[in-house]
Amino acid sequence: MWGTEPEKGMPSRVRTRVAGLDDRLEGGIPKGFIVLVSGPAGSLKSSFVYRILHFEAVEKEAKGLYISMEQSAESLAMQVRSLGLDTKETESLRVVDLRELRKGFKGVEGGPDWLAALGTQLGRYKEEVGCDLVTIDSLNALYALTDFREPRRQIFDFFEVLRGIGATTFLVAETPREGDGFGPFQVEEFLSDGIVHLRMREMEVGLTTSVRRYIGVVKLRGVRHDLDYYPLLVDRGQFEIVGE
Numbered sequence: 001m002w003g004t005e006p007e008k009g010m011p012s013r014v015r016t017r018v019a020g021l022d023d024r025l026e027g028g029i030p031k032g033f034i035v036l037v038s039g040p041a042g043s044l045k046s047s048f049v050y051r052i053l054h055f056e057a058v059e060k061e062a063k064g065l066y067i068s069m070e071q072s073a074e075s076l077a078m079q080v081r082s083l084g085l086d087t088k089e090t091e092s093l094r095v096v097d098l099r100e101l102r103k104g105f106k107g108v109e110g111g112p113d114w115l116a117a118l119g120t121q122l123g124r125y126k127e128e129v130g131c132d133l134v135t136i137d138s139l140n141a142l143y144a145l146t147d148f149r150e151p152r153r154q155i156f157d158f159f160e161v162l163r164g165i166g167a168t169t170f171l172v173a174e175t176p177r178e179g180d181g182f183g184p185f186q187v188e189e190f191l192s193d194g195i196v197h198l199r200m201r202e203m204e205v206g207l208t209t210s211v212r213r214y215i216g217v218v219k220l221r222g223v224r225h226d227l228d229y230y231p232l233l234v235d236r237g238q239f240e241i242v243g244e
Helices: 045-060 073-081 098-104 114-128 139-144 151-165 187-191
Strands: 034-039 064-068 093-097 133-137 168-174 194-205 208-220 229-235 238-241
Touching: 034 045, 034 151, 034 187, 045 064, 045 073, 045 093, 045 133, 045 168, 045 194, 064 073, 064 114, 073 093, 093 098, 098 114, 114 139, 114 151, 133 139, 139 168, 151 187, 194 229
Parallel strands: 034 168, 034 194, 064 093, 064 133, 133 168
Antiparallel strands: 194 208, 208 229, 229 238
């Protein structure tokens, strides 16, 4: 039965903070999972993921690391403030952008192997500070900096590093509005423990065309969940799905 609470002995969960969705995921996303968050521009992927880290930090004092490969930390802060989130409340959530990452990679001969270098930095951060949740936003931007000689092997090795860190990890992937894949190389779909897909659809409403957002959980290993897509409503920073 959908919407039941996690049974005794089941792994603890990270709530998505989308009203109505966690009930359909037996309480949320199992801690330690690697989750691919996929969708087109404007589907609120970054906002969806940031909210999870924000509330885990505020309510549970979880240590989070949000790696922004495209937006500056200042731009991301402005975006989340528009959702009514106060970045000053989250001392245990650190945002690192590309400029800061480049400083950490200085001195690497011939330029860094970005996948390997980022994996090393994450491991070091986990040891020195501790890390319960990680977001990489986005894989597309990370891959654009990567010299891929053997993509499948390199991505597999990167996922193994992420898995070894033990944090609940969200990997944001930009995809076209119409398409079958959820990751840039699609191998990410098999390596991830879960896939959350945000999509957009145009609808004719009277004489105008309206764009509606939808969210669906395509995959979540070991969790009973449906495969339906639900309308995603966002109002004053609150996320909610519309179910039956």
